[in-house]
Amino acid sequence: MKKKLLFKTGFAAVLLASVLFACTKSNQTADVKLQTTSEISASTLKSISDLGFSTTEARKVDGGYLVEGDILLTDENLTTASTSPNVRIAETEQYRTTNLVKNLPRTVTVSISNLPAVYGTATQNAIARYNALNLTLKFQFVSSGGQIQVVGFNQGPSGGYITLGSSGFPTSAGNPYSQIKMNTNAAAYGTNPNVYYLTSVLQHEIGHCIGFRHTDYFNRAYSCGGAASNEGASNVGAVHIPGTPSGADAASWMLACSNGGDRTFNANDKIALNYLY
């Protein structure tokens, strides 16, 4: 997830209120794009593009490639072709990846390490919000060794945006993605992070881990601003979830960019979660 950084005075508060759930904050300069994409080979960029993901702002990180702000594509993602017959280029609905968490009902453990206490509280809040939906997929906070591990990283703003957190998608074996990274840089959450802001970002990252794509993946400018940018179906798939709206969904927890506040599940999000899990 990302957050757009705004420097103008006057409009700043208003704009921040409508800002993005990207797990990053970023500037939109050509320099940034060139700088980040130049770290990646042409063949890998083609693989990313073939999968339907935008290569804009793609960057090499530990474990794979970060695209569209907060989505980690692993080598497995890049080399495994989608087997879903339903992949479609979407408009403004809820989308999931081809791979989902399997072996339901199931409880996935989540732990946190080397982060301030407020991140632990936020992780437990996020878990409680999922579990309150009574899905067949539940989460349990454990002190260490969770199947999803929340860790920190420190990265300053780039290109007008800052990454708030990042994660990835379920494996082909049907396990959730195993790591969520949260940015401890003060430009992300300030020096005294708001627990509900952290909670909402963790909810969002957990959503990726269990197979949710961005609600506005068809055009992340919807929540992030800037130029229109379709994230594409990619090889991880973009499968429409029945019963979710075909119109823009302003308050979805899976919008690409954060609004800087506490964004939890809206009614359509709950429909999508109940449909899958």
Ligand SMILES: [Zn+2]
């Ligand atoms: Zn995201």
